Amino acid sequence: MIHKTTLQQTRTAPLGMSAARPQPRRGVRFFMQKYGPPMGLVLPFVVLFVLFVLWPVLRSLYLSFTDYTGIKAPNLVGATNYVNMLHDPRFYKALRNSLTYMFFTSLISTSVGLLLALSFGGQKLAHQLMRAAFFLPLVAGGVGIIGVWKWIASSEEFGLFNTVRKMFGAESIRFFGDPHYALPLLIVIGVWSVLGYNMVIFVAGLRSIAPEIYEAAAIDGAGPSARFWKITLPLLRPTILYVLVTGMIGTFQEFFTPYVLFSDTNNVGGILDSGLTLTVYLYDVGFRHFEMGAASAIAWLLFTVIFILTLINLRIGRINDLD
Amino acid sequence: MVGERQNVWFLRLLKTPLYLLALSVMVPFYWMFTGAFKSVPELKQNPPTFYIHDFTLGNFYNSKLGVSKDILDQGEGLFQKFPNGLGFFGYMLNSLLITASVTTCCLLIASLVSYVLVKRPFPGSTVLFTLLLASMMIPWEVTLIPNFLMVRDLGWINTYSALTIPLMAKAFVVFYFRQAILAIPTDLVDSARIDGANDLRIWWQIVTPLLRPAMAAIAIPVALGVWGDLLWAILVVNDESHSTLPMILAQLAANLNYSPSGAGVVMAASLIVSVPAVVFFALFQRQFVQGLSAGATKG
Numbered sequence: 001m002i003h004k005t006t007l008q009q010t011r012t013a014p015l016g017m018s019a020a021r022p023q024p025r026r027g028v029r030f031f032m033q034k035y036g037p038p039m040g041l042v043l044p045f046v047v048l049f050v051l052f053v054l055w056p057v058l059r060s061l062y063l064s065f066t067d068y069t070g071i072k073a074p075n076l077v078g079a080t081n082y083v084n085m086l087h088d089p090r091f092y093k094a095l096r097n098s099l100t101y102m103f104f105t106s107l108i109s110t111s112v113g114l115l116l117a118l119s120f121g122g123q124k125l126a127h128q129l130m131r132a133a134f135f136l137p138l139v140a141g142g143v144g145i146i147g148v149w150k151w152i153a154s155s156e157e158f159g160l161f162n163t164v165r166k167m168f169g170a171e172s173i174r175f176f177g178d179p180h181y182a183l184p185l186l187i188v189i190g191v192w193s194v195l196g197y198n199m200v201i202f203v204a205g206l207r208s209i210a211p212e213i214y215e216a217a218a219i220d221g222a223g224p225s226a227r228f229w230k231i232t233l234p235l236l237r238p239t240i241l242y243v244l245v246t247g248m249i250g251t252f253q254e255f256f257t258p259y260v261l262f263s264d265t266n267n268v269g270g271i272l273d274s275g276l277t278l279t280v281y282l283y284d285v286g287f288r289h290f291e292m293g294a295a296s297a298i299a300w301l302l303f304t305v306i307f308i309l310t311l312i313n314l315r316i317g318r319i320n321d322l323d
Numbered sequence: 324m325v326g327e328r329q330n331v332w333f334l335r336l337l338k339t340p341l342y343l344l345a346l347s348v349m350v351p352f353y354w355m356f357t358g359a360f361k362s363v364p365e366l367k368q369n370p371p372t373f374y375i376h377d378f379t380l381g382n383f384y385n386s387k388l389g390v391s392k393d394i395l396d397q398g399e400g401l402f403q404k405f406p407n408g409l410g411f412f413g414y415m416l417n418s419l420l421i422t423a424s425v426t427t428c429c430l431l432i433a434s435l436v437s438y439v440l441v442k443r444p445f446p447g448s449t450v451l452f453t454l455l456l457a458s459m460m461i462p463w464e465v466t467l468i469p470n471f472l473m474v475r476d477l478g479w480i481n482t483y484s485a486l487t488i489p490l491m492a493k494a495f496v497v498f499y500f501r502q503a504i505l506a507i508p509t510d511l512v513d514s515a516r517i518d519g520a521n522d523l524r525i526w527w528q529i530v531t532p533l534l535r536p537a538m539a540a541i542a543i544p545v546a547l548g549v550w551g552d553l554l555w556a557i558l559v560v561n562d563e564s565h566s567t568l569p570m571i572l573a574q575l576a577a578n579l580n581y582s583p584s585g586a587g588v589v590m591a592a593s594l595i596v597s598v599p600a601v602v603f604f605a606l607f608q609r610q611f612v613q614g615l616s617a618g619a620t621k622g
Contacts, residue, residue: 037522038443045432046451048492053458056469063468070472112344118329119341133345136352138615139604142551143569144593147576148355151586154579157369160354166370192348201616206329224330232329253462256553260573279554282464287558292468299464306462 064296074293081297091298093273094281098252100183101277105190106247112191113198114240118232121203131203134196141193146260149189179274182262186275189257194250198243205239206232245313249306255279278302352597358590359383363395366586382587398584401591404575408563411571411592418550418568421486426546428491430538437500438526442512455494471558485559486567490549496541499617503537504530543607543614568596 064081066074085091120130137145152160155174162172175181209232217227258277262270268284269276276284278298286295358366362379365372381387385400401411409417436455440448470489479485507530515525531538553569560566575592579585604611 035445038439038445038448041435041443041522041526042439042448042451045436045492045497048432048488049455049458049494051473052470052489053461053466053492053494054454056466056473057458057461059469059472060465115334115337116341118331119334119338121329130341130345134348135604135611136601137348139611140352140597140600142593142596143553143572143576144589144596145351145355147572147579147589148351148358148593150576150579151358151589152351152354154586156367156580158367158371160350160371163370192351195348197615200612204612204616225332228329228331249462253464256551256569256573259553260576263577279464282467283554286468287471292472296468299462299467302464303462307460310460 060296060299063293064300066293068293068296070290070292077293081294082301084294085297085301090273090276090281094269094276094278097183097274097276098254098278101186101190101254102248102251104187105194105251106244108187109191109194109198110240110244110247113195113243114202114236116195116199117202117206120199121206131196131199134199136196137193138196143256143260146189146257149185150261153185176262177271179270179272182270182274186254186258186261186277189261190251190254193257194247198247201243202236202239205236209235242313245309249309249313252305252309253279253302255283259283355590355593355597358587359594361587361590363398363584363587382584382591385584398588400584401588401595404588405563405571408566411595414566414568414571415596417566421483421567422546422549425487425490425549426542428487429493429496429545430542432491433493433496434500434531434534434538435526436497437504438530439522440497441501441504442507442509442525442530443522455497458494459498467554467558474559479559481560481562481565483565486556486565490552490555493545495617496545499541500534500537503534507533539607539610540614541617543611544617572596 063074065076065078067077067080068074116130116134120127153175154160155162155172155177157163157172159172159175161175165172173181175185213231213235214227217231222230254277258270258275258280259268262268262275263280267273268280268288279302282295282298282302285291285298357373357375359382360375360378360380361372362377362381365375365377381396381398381400383400384402385396385398387393387396388399388403390396404411405414408414436451439445440452474480474485474489477484479488511529512525515529520528551569552567553573556567556570557573560570572589572592575585575589579589
């Protein structure tokens, strides 16, 4: 399909060899000869981009000010959706859960990931095996392994967590029946799934520090500790901030882990919404209650938070790399 | 390399705890592997067994189903589930086809755009570039509802079109390719044009071969995203014949505690899904690391 359109475009407007033949310098014909082929080539992407990225952004903003339910034509209702959202205790529950999850998961996975990279960043087999072990959740993770976690955290006697707790003489816990344990469980799984990624990024960051700097410092008499605090850490700062901020952006939007762990036929957030995150809340409002206007308002709130995080991320220096 | 070895006292102190951490990271995989081959009574045993005592393939295919009167033998094995749908391997194939087609189309159309943006700019191409840049700040939640409405209004609910076409235009792929194309000498492109090659031919015969390493790297995050997607799939598909693997896995996980063989089947399913993923990773380790760190390191 795509090839056909581009081929036709090139055929109707072949790129002439302008040096050899005299060409009209102005007019539609000249314009199409010069720019028709490249514009034809971007067409497949641009059509999809407009249909499924640009137009939806505008439509979502519009819908967030309407009472759209997916069936009747939307009516403009002003800021009602935003006002209602700010009066909904479930919204605050979801916001607090998402922020807590984001904060702890990204902080723990960044710091432990850094320690792992510092300890196992070498070429030795043991180091490579360690990196592979932590990378495994990224490779073989996904929805299936969340099911395995659900089994491990099972409230019944055969749940692995409770078995281990009993071995140490502690009482067994109803992980899915007690609202206190939903977030810690989510954080453990979140850290588990992203540690290897952070570790690998940090290893790449460490390797980009020129060895000459260390050699020069060693000649000047700097010991291992001084080299770590005065060279490694300052030079790694952009990488640390990058990992932290992108980790925050990612964890703030987490959907399938809380959904697979906690959703039930009549509830998506676990007991007392203890595992309800903002994206799951959005799904619940938009696609289980079909309040699509209200769900769009939640989406724009998410956007605001993520936008601020993205700006921080760009400030750290990514934008300089684009050109 | 000096930069790799950090010899600080607290790191030496942490070595042992970090090895223990590595072991505990593997626990879910060990539990999945052993659980997949444990019999139903063994899975429900208290305390649980730490290695397989009663090896069985019943979680994959329960040959006693319908024959034995024992309640514990009444659970279907993984391959006996979804008799009205495609069967487990059918869903796996479904997901595989969707992932392959989205990834292929995504890379092709994005590389065309990058080629044009760098080597063949036209009036308005800077506007396009700016829009692409801006769109990367938009999280997927914002476009989720309008995209669902669009797919519904196009009549695409329960079609492969819904699962593939809306996912193909990815701005970050264009950016990644842009870096690689900037490195291609313009003389190379110009001399091909003087020899009479048109843009399509230059793109296919000169640009794409040079882009191959970049394509291999960026294909991995794109493919992982499509392969693991649950939310978009549950929105646009609700019939058994178009379901994707994550949908089926989520459904199995939801029934974990409600059927005698529930847990064993979940372990069996995630084992089958993760084995090819691990093999794939072992083969393309370098591309994995390169592709997943695409945003982090300076190209």
